[in-house]
Structures are given as C-alpha cells and as structure tokens.
Amino acid sequence: MSLSSPRFQPFDTLLDHDDALKTLRAAVSGADDGELFLERRRSESLVFDDGRLKNASYDASEGFGLRAVNGETAGYAHSTEISQAALTRAAETARLAVGAGGGTLAEGPQATNRRLYIDTNPMDDATFPVKIETLREIDAYARALDPRVVQVSASLGASVQEVFILRPEGTLLADTRPMTRLNISVIVEHNGRRESGGAGFGGRGHLSGLIKASNWRETAAEALRIALVNLEAVPAPAGVMDVVLGPGWPGILLHEAIGHGLEGDFNRKKTSAFAGLMGQRVAAPGVTVLDDGTIPDRRGSLTFDDEGTPSGKNVRIEDGILVGFMQDRQNARLMGVAPTGNGRRESFAHAPMPRMTNTYMLGGTADPASIVADLADGIHAVGFGGGQVDITNGKFVFSCTEAYRIKNGKNLGPVKGATLIGDGATALNRIRALGNDMALDPGMGNCGKAGQWVPVGVGQPTVLIGGLTVGGSAA
16 A cells, blocks of 8 residues: 655645735744644554464645744644635734734854755555564564564554744745664573563664665664673672763653753753853763754654754864753744754644654774773673753653673673663763763654654763662562
C-alpha cells in the first residue's frame, strides 16, 4: 500500500496567500513579532511482539497556529481547519496579547537554501507487506542468535512533517522533514533469571536504510549482547565513586542535566542553575559543549527552526567557559542577543520555545581504554535508560542499562541497578578526562519540556567524572 499523496500546498488549495498575509499583518500590528505556522504530518508505526503483529497505526493531521508576541506576552491560537474563516478567528484571539501595541516588528530571519535531509516521504520506501515481513525476519533472526532468547519485540516507525511559515514581512518558508526509527528489544532467560536488552537507530532519512538486513542484524545483535551482559550482572555497589561514561548515547545525561539549563527562557526567568554565569567558568578546562542543528540527516537537525531561523552550530560552553544560551526569537530579543535557531514546537497546536537540537560535548585527546585503565575504584557506565532532572539546580538521577564495576583498572564484571546521582554544574567541573572517541547517539532521542515533545540528538566522548554518587543495592 502506498501512502503517498500530493505535497502539502496550503496556499494553493486552502488559503489565498494575499488574504492570509493581510490577516497575519493585522494580528501582529503593534506587536514585536509573530508568524503563521502551517503543518501537515503523517506517521506510521508497526510493532511486532512475541511472534505476531501487535499494532499497526497510521495517523494524519494538519492545521495552523498563529502567534502574536508583545514583550513577554504571546497570544497563540490554532486550528485543525485551514481556512480563511478559521484564520480570521485565530487572528482575533492572538491579537488580544498585543493590546494597545506600541511594539516595533522585529526583523525577519535570514533566508537559507541549505538542505540537511531528503524532502520525500520515507513511508513510501516500502510497501506495508514488506515492512511486516521485515519485522517478522527480525524476530526470527534474533531468536536464532541464542537459545536463551525467549521474547523479541521490534518496532518500525516513519513520519513526514511538511511545514510552511508565513512571516509578516512577506517571507514564506517551506520545509519537508522526514523521520525514521527502528527499535529491537530482546528478553533472555537462563536458570530462571530473565534480563532484557534493547537497541535502535534512525534519523531524517530513507526507511530503506533501516530495513536493510545488514543494518538491522547489527542492531539485533547489539540488543542481544546487552541482554546477555545483564544476565551476568550483579547488584551495583552504592557510594561516592569515580564514573566513566561511554561515548554516544550517554550524552543524554549532558542533555538533561546541563542542556536544559542552557535554554534561554530558563535563564531569562533566572530559574536555571546557569543564570547569571555568562562568561564565567562552569566546567573543567577542555570541556566544550555545542548545540548543532546543522548535521545532515540527524534526528535533531532542522533546515530552519519552527520560527524560520536557520539552525546553527552554536558553542554554548567553550573550554569550560559559558559563552551562550539557546534562544528562540522572543527570548533573544528580551535578552538583547541574536536568535540561535532553537525555536521549536511539537506541532501547529503549540507555541515555540527554546529547545535543543543535537547537543554534544567535543572529544579530547585521551585514549578511552587508558581512561578506564586509570580508574582506581568506580563504575564504567556504557548505556543509559531514563532519568529525572531539576532544571533549577541541575540535580539529576539516571539509571544505567549497561554498567561495569572497575577496580584498579580491572573490569570486575557487569552490575545492575546502578543509578548516577549528582548535579550538572558539579559534574561538569569534576570532569578529569575526555576521550578521543566523540560519537553521536544512533538516533533515538526525544525531549520533553512544558508538555511538548521534539526529536533531539545527543553525543559525547568517553568522559571521566570524579566523585559521583552511585546508587545501588549491593550490600
């Protein structure tokens, strides 16, 4: 079954461009900023669990959001009906935030002709039966890898988001944003003990790359490897100790514990642990953190953000010094700085706010193996699960999905139930070594903020942090 359909062209089929622009301009007259955001989104998800197709879904939605910004206030109205009548009603609502006006309309974003990803629908790369058969093959393959495998779950997802942004100065921007993702999890059993492992990958590219056997076989093998490691794991120790974080996905700790604290709105409102620290040392020498929405085909990348600002490769912490925050247009104006291409929204039903894209720490010069070998007493955390963070103070708790006990540089074997507890600011300053193996995650991150979810990327090298609190159940 093909899911292809004509491209989203709202100003050809649903709205008159000149009338829409006139309505938008009336809504933002006397305001500081505003835009009309139009979107069509289609997505498909298939879940194959325990030998059968458990779920298959297809969703389609479209609508618009109109925003008028006046100082710290923003009026926002949205509708699933894209029509002039609905737009007129939305303009009247958004206009309420402007009041008497008095603002000067901000200059619009710079244009870009850069393309960071395909502009086609990845769902059309394969027919529905082919997708189901691929999941069936994954299930059979994972089971055949090891007799201890008792359950396999595989999910395949693809979506395409088509966006138009009409600006009051008359600029019209369009972007087609694909997304794909494959996840595989396995449960193994031995001597009455069950453990699980999971792996996945994806990004803004073709679905054909995910359903290629050579790619998903690697992912299935990785999921099994993690499960078998956990099958041998013993309860993790508890106490304050040095921790080595692995490269790639463990950057989720950086994203949560530090990245959110570098978003402009939290700092303008002084609710971030980094508020008021611009130009000061906030991390150990050598630590450089970037937010980069310009990496081709990555999950968090955007040709331009949801306000029309081209995405950027922005250094936030340079050699340990705080040099910048992530900004949308409103916060940038209120803080007297330039927007950084970080204005993001979940959908047309949501107003934009400062959000991360791909956030990562640059690598150093140390050999990763030597970093582990120099660990006297601690944990080597390779994989991460969920975590919780308090933005106001940077305090975090993260659970490890794959971790090893290290003593005098020797790997004593895997541990389970390890949690890392600390705060972002302290952890940054206690970084003692950076590996030369900086890697980005395989493309599976989602970030939540104020009830909105957006796709993101993370990354880091092997990192040695001194004196983290490790929570564990070992006696």
